[in-house]
Amino acid sequence: MKLKVSAITAVICCAALVVNIPFEIADTDNDGISNDKEHIIGTDPFNGDQNNNNIKDGEEEWTLSFTVDEDDVYNYDSRVIPTLTVTDKPDMLWTVEFQKYDLFLNEETTPGFLGNCYIPHAGEFNKGRLSFKFKADYLLKDGFDPVIYKYDRNSGKLTEVPQQTVDLQNCTVSADIYELTEYILLDRTEVEKVWSDRIER
Ligand SMILES: [Ca+2]
Numbered sequence: 001m002k003l004k005v006s007a008i009t010a011v012i013c014c015a016a017l018v019v020n021i022p023f024e025i026a027d028t029d030n031d032g033i034s035n036d037k038e039h040i041i042g043t044d045p046f047n048g049d050q051n052n053n054n055i056k057d058g059e060e061e062w063t064l065s066f067t068v069d070e071d072d073v074y075n076y077d078s079r080v081i082p083t084l085t086v087t088d089k090p091d092m093l094w095t096v097e098f099q100k101y102d103l104f105l106n107e108e109t110t111p112g113f114l115g116n117c118y119i120p121h122a123g124e125f126n127k128g129r130l131s132f133k134f135k136a137d138y139l140l141k142d143g144f145d146p147v148i149y150k151y152d153r154n155s156g157k158l159t160e161v162p163q164q165t166v167d168l169q170n171c172t173v174s175a176d177i178y179e180l181t182e183y184i185l186l187d188r189t190e191v192e193k194v195w196s197d198r199i200e201r
């Protein structure tokens with residue numbers, strides 16, 4: 001009789017051990033990153049130390065870069081192409097999808113408008129490098145001065161993003177950002193003629 005009870009107990013224990021964890025949320029290689037997050041980052045869910053440096057994948061920083069598909073007319077603004085590059089620990093890395101968001105800020109309403117993007121908040125975020133690539137034709141404009149502004153939809157104010165780098169050879173403007181929200185690229189020369197009272201520096 002005693003043996004029989006032990007057998008039942010053993011069966012119950014086994015049943016508890018075979019609970020299926022969905023593959024997406026499991027951490028198959030035990031490196032601290034779930035399988036679905038490894039898919040986002042591009043690391044191998046079956047290799048806990050992808051770069052073989054004795055530090056687990058989950059304890060390292062990884063760099064992800066997001067941009068828009070030029071053929072995607074819904075999200076794509078043909079005049080500027082945004083790219084966001086994020087280097088951080090896995091917990092802070094998420095898939096980012098740019099949205100074109102031109103309800104109020106667009107070519108018709110906004111002097112100096114070059115293009116914009118909206119980055120929906122996808123999760124926790126520390127810092128990233130936002131870059132706008134503009135068309136080379138703009139360089140022919142008199143006094144062309146491309147500047148990235150953050151747009152606060154609630155107050156309607158534009159804030160110049162600090163410490164921008166303009167690369168005229170590659171037609172890009174880049175700056176570090178600390179918030180996922182709406183950014184707009186404007187020609188400051190034209191903006192300041194009419195909008196100087198709405199810009200904060
Ligand atoms: Ca893993």
Ligand SMILES: [Ca+2]
Binds near residue numbers: 045047049
């Ligand atoms: Ca891994």
Ligand SMILES: [Ca+2]
Binds near residue numbers: 048052053060
């Ligand atoms: Ca490693």
